[in-house]
Every structure is written in C-alpha cells, then in structure tokens.
Amino acid sequence: MLTDRGGTLKNPHHILTLVIRRQEDIAGIRVKVKLLARALGCRQIQVARFAVASSETARLLLTDYGGGRMQVCLFPVVLPQKEMDGGLEFFFQGSAGCRQKNGRPCPRSRKMLMGRPPFHGLEKIFAEVVLRGGTRGLGISIRCRSKPLGIGWEKLPARLRTIRDELFKDAGESYLENLRAKHDEVLRLLRDREEQMQLLDRSNRELLQLSSDLEELARERAIFEMSLEIADRMRNPATIIGGLTRQLLKRKDLPVTFLEKLRQIDFQARQMEKIVAGFNLSANQRRQLIRKVDLGQLVREILETSPTIAARRLRPHLEISRNAVFIHANRRMLKIAVSHVLRYLAHGVLSGSRLRIAVVERTGSRLLCLSGPLGGSGDSGDSGRIATAGSQKSTGCDLQLVRQILREHQARLRVTTRSHPAPTLIVVMRFPMFFTEKKRLN
C-alpha cells in the first residue's frame, strides 16, 4: 500500500489488471471500468467515455496484437491551487507484435497507426495519450491519462476499500482472476528479467573478447611497427660498418692489435645484420597472416555467435551463395571488423525486423551488403536517429577503427540511409580483388 502514516496516497495506485484474451473479456473490461468510474464519482459522460475507450482499445489489442492486458491506476495531480487531485490512468499492453488481420496490413508508421480508430477518440477524451511501438510488427503499449477527476487525492485511501468492494461485488471469481493476472504478470517480469540478465552476460562476454582481441591486435601492430622501424634504422649503419671493416681486414700492413679490434667490430656488425634479418623475417611472417578467406562462411560464423542479433530479435535473411566467395584478408581482424559493423547495424535498425545480409560478387570486387529498416535502439518510432558515419555504438569500437582495418585490406566501408520506399540503413563493405599477390599469398 503506497500510503504514508497520514494515509495519503503518494504514487500512482494500482486498482486492477485485466487480461484481454477472448472476445468475452471486452464486455468484462467495459463493465469493470464503468463500475470503477462510478465508484470514483465520475459523471455519466465520463463513465461512458472511459468505458468506450477501454472497450475500443481492448478490441484493437485483441484483433491486431493477439490480446494483452489492461491496467488501471489512480495517479496524483497537483492542481494550480496546490491541492492534490486524482486522475485515472489506463495502461494497455499487447501480447504480441502487430499482425495483419482481415486484409488490414500492420501499420508502417506511427502516423498511420494514429490515424486508425480508436486513437482519434482517445486523444479527444484523455489529457495524455502515450503510444509506444505498434508498427512494423512490433508490440504495442498505450498509456492514457485522464484529466483530474475532482475526487480529492487525500480522501482516496478511505474510499479505496469501498471502491474495491464495488468492483468485485459481482463475482468473487473476478477478484481471484485479477490476482491471478497480477501473479502471471510478476512471473512474466521475472522471466523477462532473467532473459535480459543472460543477454547482458553474453554481451559482456562478447565485449570482453572483442576488447582482448583489440588489445592483442594493438600489441602485435606495435611490435611489428617497432621491428620495422628498428630494422630500417639499423640496416644501413650495420651494412656500412660491416663492409668497411671487411675491407680494412683485407689489408695486411695493419698492426696485429688493430686487426684484433677490427675482427671484433666485424663480428658485432655481423650480429647486427642478423638482427635486421630477424626483424624482416617477423614482418614477413605477419604479412603471411593475410590468407584466402571465405566471406560467406565468415559471416555465418559471426551470426551464430552474435548476441546482439538475438537481443534485438532480428531475423537475418542471408543472400549468400553456396559456393565460397574468397577474399584475401587477415581472418581475425576481418572478423572483428564485420562483428562491429553487424553490431552497429543491429542497434540502428528496428528491433524484431528483418536484416538482409548479402555477399555479392562483382567484377574486380566482392561486396558484403547489410541492410535493415532504420529505427534505432529505443525503437520509439522516431526514425533517422542513428548517425550514419563514424558513430560509436555500445561495442566501444568506433566505426573509424573498422574503417582502419578495412583500409589495411584495401577495402572500403560505406554507411548510407535510404528513405524510399521505407527508411533503410545500408552498410556496404567493398573488398577489391586486385589486391591478390599470388607469390606471397597462400
């Protein structure tokens, strides 16, 4: 019970939750809302409006969103005279994503959905209507808040018992059903939380792996660059010292002590030449990490282990040939780059949408094309939220780093958006084929 010692309700107070599963539930919802509105002392017009609003919205949920539930709460309103009043809040939540019904397609935009009944009516009679989702196969939630009802917030605790008795006087079963609905709701929330924790755990593990991969790559790169730098700097002095020493050693007129010193210098110069050769060898070995990689296979592997795809409930639609499509690349680095691009795209497209992944063979190049309906992580219905270049998503890996990895493969990354026929986020990775050097590559 959300009351302080004085008995004043402070937070929104839950009154009842009703499930919408069958057509008969709609009449039940209407009756309960009428009873509640009457018990709160609403005028007849308000009673009729609330009842029709709940009936119409419940019907929308039942026909287009596989049913759902309705929650009714009382919420406090501070009036200009600093007095507290109460209003009614109706919260509707659909059970499933929007589905096509009787030839009526799922709305593609918020505007289209708001144009359908009963939203026009809801906006007329309620002070606030908040709609989330409901388009493009997504689930829906609608929160409607009434204007202050003039019921006096301070007097409500005393009236709640009467209101509850009034609500459930027709059948004891209704109260039990209400409790059952609440119990189911708690269980559902717990299950959701568990799933979210698991996803979070998987994402953390993936991030940790990516982070250690990047660290390893950075370390390798630093050693490689340093090796080449040292080798370049040492090569000339070592060669010159060694050459001159060997020329001097050929002279026979030098004193024996001086010759001993020259032999020592020659020995050390040869040691330095060996070190330079060693550095060159390690650089060559690193170059050999670039091998033939099947791009399609690589993409499939990444998709199998990507928790982001599962977390965002995306449906990958692969357009990849059964035949291997080879490119020359450092497999590990490329895997990191593609993983990050995929993660970037997953956060940029609508949750639950279809993600098109295609490997295309062109003359002189191979393309990896990824696209999906533009949406953004919050899926609030606002499109175009995602930045299309260099933006950093939750991986901690900037697209600039992906660009750098691709640049080393002489490949290019292009991120664009398309507005027609529907807002779409497109990412294209182009790998050129002139890169191959058969002598050096396996």
Added chain:
Amino acid sequence: MQPFSVFSLRDVLLVSIEEEISDASVGLLLDQVREQVCRRDLRGVIVDLQHLEVMDSFLAEHLQRLSRSLQVLRAPMVISGLAPSVVMTLLDFDILLPDIGFALDVEQALLRLRC
C-alpha cells in the same frame, strides 16, 4: 439470462437492450430479430436503448448491419432513447450510424413508423 427483450406491439417489434450487452449477445439479438421479421409481416423494428450506458463500435456496426438487412426486408428500424452521454461518446470516437432512424423515445419511434 439474455441482456435484451423482444416484444411485439402489434405490427411493430420492440427490442429493448439492457445497460450492458456482450458481443456474443449482440449476435444472438440480431439473429432473433431477423428471424421474427422474416416470419411475420412487420411494419418496422424499434430498438430501445434507453437503458444502455455504453455503445462501442462493435455494437454500432452490428446495429448498422441489422438496419441494412431490415431495409431489404422492408421493415425499417428506428433507434430510440439514446442517452446524451452515449451520443457524445459516439461522436468522440467517430462512431457513426448512417441510414438509421432515431427517435427520442418509443412513443416517437412508433409514430415515426406508423406515419
């Protein structure tokens, strides 16, 4: 118990709906009215909604359908006794009832049908 009653006022059928009617009962009501109109030679049908507190799009749509089918059967339908709150809510939600006759009460509805 059915949330509606059907009376016969000589050549007019009077249908009275209670304050609340479920979707299933709406279907049953429509079937009964159509059956009686087909069986008897009636001048018209009065649907009295003076007790009804709420009319949603489902009920409105079915009354509309009933009215159309009764027009084919040459028995016009008149709705009587709609409460102001019901009318205002219908307007709020853009629920329209075109091609249906309205009367303030049953008496006026009878006059309308017998004129």
